[in-house]
Amino acid sequence: MSVVPRPEIVTGDDGLARCAWGAADPEYRRYHDEEWGTPQHDPVRLFEKVCLEGFQSGLSWITILRRRPAFREVFxxxxxxxxxxxxxxxxxxxxxxxxxxxxxxxxEATIQNARATLALDQPLDELLWSFAPSPRDDSPVSFAEVPSTTPESTAMSTQLRKLGFRFVGPTTMYALMQAAGMVDDHLAGCFRSNAERHADEAAAAVRA
Structure with missing residues (x-):
């Protein structure tokens, strides 16, 4: 797949093309390569993501990511x-x-969210993934194409609030969807994007 180089895609020293936000900082690079956009169904890690996305509100994600070991310790x-x-x-x-x-x-919201999680009549992963949209046909070409909210993230937010969760606004829930792999917002040309993975799978099938 040939992609015209553009500022939002950066090729690293390992030869892999990445979304630019995941290319500079080593911790961001690991997170981009291994976590962001990877389907997550572990209820503990999903609960963590709900809480940490709430902590991120108004801050950069790297601020949260660097503190995640401490968050895990104290919570x-x-x-x-x-x-x-x-x-x-x-x-x-x-x-x-x-x-x-x-x-x-x-x-206080993290503690309340834990109590709300325990009060659910279904597993947290089942609840959250019930709002996942159908996979898009094409990867976004630019982050200008990536929304901050969607009808699905708004519906998730509304339902979680009804269930007693806090700091779960539509924008925060869309960030959760991205982080937990409910949506794939890796840009076209990024080695993690759906388009690139499908191209690699097709090439492997031809070689086989």
Missing amino acids: HDFDASQVAAMIEADVERLLGDARIIRHRGKI
């Missing part, structure tokens, strides 16, 4: 039952922990 590796048992004293303790984002509303 019991995002075990919902343990997080749900946290009390006001825990909130106050975390407000003094400079390793994470010290935002009372977001800390």
